[in-house]
Structures are given as C-alpha cells and as structure tokens.
C-alpha cells in the first residue's frame with residue numbers, strides 16, 4: 001500500500017485549492033510510476049479519513065483527474081489509473097516544496113543542441129556584497145532619472161487614449177519616439193534624417209545584431225579594429241561573418257588598411273566606434289572619417305557606426321558622427337538611451353537608408369515582435385520636454401569629475417605599473433601594463449582584495465579574441481569614495497604582485 005499519508009502534503013495556507021493540490025500530487029505519483037496504469041486509487045472515504053480532509057474535496061480531486069484523462073471510473077469498482085497511459089519505470093517523486101527538499105536544478109538537457117563556443121564568456125552577474133567593480137564603462141544607475149521616468153510613465157498610462165499602446169503596435173517602434181529622436185539627432189549630431197529612417201531597437205546591441213545579420217548573411221567580411229568591442233565581434237561571427245582585423249592607433253582605426261583590403265577583395269562592412277574607439281577610447285580623426293566615407297562609396301560597403309557614448313565627451317564639443325556627412329547612404333548609425341539613462345532602459349535606435357531600415361524591421365519582428373511602446377512613449381515625451389538632455393548634462397558633469405579624480409589617483413599611485421592616456425570622453429580608461437605582468441593574475445589577486453576587474457582585457461580563456469594589451473577600467477559608475485577605495489585596493493594588489501615577481 002502506498003503511504004499516502006506521508007507522501008501527500010496539503011497546504012491549507014496555499015492559494016491553490018486543496019482539491020487541486022491533491023489532484024496534482026496524484027498526477028505526480030502517476031507520472032513517476034508509483035501509480036502504474038490500471039492501478040486502483042483508494043476509495044474517497046478512506047482517502048478523506050487518511051488525509052483528514054472533507055470527502056467532497058477528495059471527490060472533486062478525483063473528478064478533476066478523470067476530466068484531465070489521468071484516471072477512469074469503473075462503475076461499482078472504483079477509480080483506476082487510465083489503462084492507456086504508457087508504463088514508466090518507477091523513479092523518485094521529484095523534490096517539491098511540500099516535501100521540504102530543495103528544488104533540483106535540471107543541469108543537463110535531454111536533447112542535443114548547438115553549443116556556440118564563440119559566445120562563451122558573456123556572463124554578467126551581480127557582484128558580491130562589498131566588492132567594487134571596474135566595469136567596461138557603464139553609467140551610474142544610481143543617478144538615473146528614475147523618478148522622472150516613473151512620473152512620466154504614470155502620466156502616459158493614465159490617459160485612456162494611450163491604452164492602445166498596450167496592444168501590438170508598429171515593429172519600427174513608437175512613432176512619437178521616432179519623431180522626437182529624429183529632431184534630437186538632427187539638432188545635436190548634425191544628421192539629416194527622417195522618422196522613416198529610424199528603427200527603435202532594444203539598445204545598441206540589437207542594432208549591431210540586426211545590421212550584422214543583414215550584411216553578413218552570406219558569409220561576408222566585416223573589418224574591425226585589432227582591438228574591438230568584443231560583443232560586436234561575437235555578433236559578427238554568430239552572423240556567419242568573417243572578421244578582418246586592422247590596426248588601431250591614436251587616431252582610431254587605420255583606414256589605409258581598409259583601402260588595402262578593398263583593393264584585393266570585397267568587404268561587406270566596417271564596424272567603427274568613431275567617437276571613442278572601444279576599447280582604447282581614442283577618437284577617429286577627421287581625415288580618417290572622410291577617407292572611410294570615400295572608401296565606402298567607392299567600394300560599396302556599409303559603415304556600421306556604433307556611437308554608444310556620444311553624449312560623454314569632456315575636453316571639447318563632441319565630434320559629429322560619420323552619419324552626419326554620409327551622402328551615399330553607406331552609414332548605419334546605431335545608438336541608445338541605455339548609456340544616457342541606465343543599461344536596463346532597453347531603448348536604442350538604428351538610423352539607416354529606408355530600404356535597410358525596412359528590412360531590419362522585418363528581421364526584428366521574427367525575434368522580438370516589438371519593443372515597449374509605453375516606455376518608448378515616455379521617453380519621447382522626456383526628449384521633447386528636454387528632461388533627457390538635462391539628465392545627460394548633469395551626468396556629464398559628474399562623470400567628468402570622476403574621470404579627473406580617477407586619472408589623477410591612477411597616475412599618483414599606480415604609474416609604476418600602468419600606462420594610460422586621459423580619455424577625452426566615454427566612461428572608462430584604457431589601461432596598459434608597464435611591466436611583465438598578466439592581467440589574469442592581476443584579476444585573480446584583485447578579487448581577493450575585493451576588487452573585480454571586469455572590463456575588456458586580455459582574458460586568456462576567451463575563445464575567439466587574442467589577449468588585448470590593456471583593459472578598460474570604468475570610472476563612471478563609481479562615486480568618488482568608491483574610486484578612492486578601488487584604487488587603494490588595486491594598489492595593494494599590485495604591491496603584492498610586485499613582491500611575487
């Protein structure tokens with residue numbers, strides 16, 4: 001006899017009715033082979049006495065089992081497990097809350113799938129309590145205008161005529177945001193675009209992905225810097241593209257290298273972070289910008305301009321993007337509000353010739369039917385009201401101070417170990433090693449001192465990237481106390497490593 005009294009645990013405080021709990025647990029017993037096909041269930045009176053519940057509750061559970069097809073009733077004989085169910089080998093009943101056991105994580109899938117090795121090392125997790133993180137250069141979410149967003153979002157949803165945005169909408173994104181962004185980009189970045197050229201994405205990353213899929217689908221070549229934004233490289237490989245790496249110096253990617261490649265073979269695209277090269281932070285010089293545009297026209301390739309941190313330039317006015325001088329329809333301009341507002345606000349944009357935007361919208365539709373229209377409308381209003389611009393100015397001032405503090409302390413305390421240039425903009429410093437140290441070792445030791453160095457660096461375990469000579473240390477997301485503490489921890493780490501070597 002099955003020990004129903006100990007196996008079945010009913011929780012009277014649960015919001016699931018008792019009869020459903022009983023039914024579900026009997027189903028588990030059937031699925032685990034404890035109750036095989038054609039076996040008889042105890043009578044309802046016995047079950048109600050044993051489990052100390054009302055008989056009507058047991059009857060309701062048994063009725064439910066019949067309705068779901070797990071059992072069948074034989075008149076005058078009782079209730080039996082459906083004889084047509086397959087016989088399964090008896091196995092333990094899975095651990096459930098009711099038995100007090102921890103839920104088991106299913107570690108391995110019971111089916112084959114393609115493991116994409118080039119996508120390894122993309123994990124992001126929250127740091128442990130007390131750990132300070134040098135990230136890749138991301139904004140400080142603590143200063144994000146979240147109250148303002150919440151207020152405007154509430155205003156938007158309160159208006160009954162905005163309820164239509166709860167339904168499916170345009171795959172291009174909210175029209176008002178496309179219009180607001182068009183004016184904003186034309187005013188601030190010298191673009192000459194229209195809402196028809198704008199596709200709203202879930203951040204720059206999606207813009208890069210859509211562009212890569214459309215440009216490289218047939219195994220095309222994309223030219224990238226020998227140091228490059230690693231996630232973009234992963235996207236290009238994922239999209240079937242071939243990476244052609246060219247030199248990067250203090251003026252950005254070397255466009256003569258692009259020309260040399262074009263003379264001998266066809267390329268589909270050049271990916272460029274023109275404002276501040278990722279990871280080294282240098283700005284693409286004016287003559288190289290003009291050269292690259294000329295080449296794109298002559299050799300008919302696309303320039304994927306990822307302008308991820310346009311708003312953060314400290315030394316002088318930001319330099320206008322390549323897209324502002326594109327007369328041949330060769331530039332796909334990608335940006336986002338994720339860096340101005342906060343990474344979790346997944347709203348970005350792609351600005352491109354209309355035929356390309358149309359195609360990208362069709363591709364986007366098959367992976368993500370649409371974005372978040374209410375959030376998009378909220379942001380449209382905040383751009384129109386100048387709220388986003390005000391926040392961006394405020395953040396610029398804060399990050400400028402943080403950059404200055406970070407760089408002066410890094411120079412004062414750690415110049416023996418590190419070499420760097422003060423970045424003109426962006427949210428990270430590109431730091432190179434002076435001595436014969438290993439970044440992996442530094443990372444490992446730093447962790448012991450409560451410092452996580454998480455920026456793009458020479459990770460010897462990266463499946464596709466050769467180790468880079470430097471790493472990015474993000475300063476924008478740390479306040480001044482945290483910067484001081486982080487650099488003190490780094491100093492301690494380096495002194496320890498110095499003694500070892």
Ligand SMILES: Cc1ncc(COP(=O)(O)O)c(C=O)c1O
Nearest residue numbers: 203204205229278306308336338
């Ligand atoms: C160069 C570069 N491009 C694109 C992205 C992706 O940004 P988003 O959060 O807008 O998708 C990042 C993120 O750090 C980045 O550094």
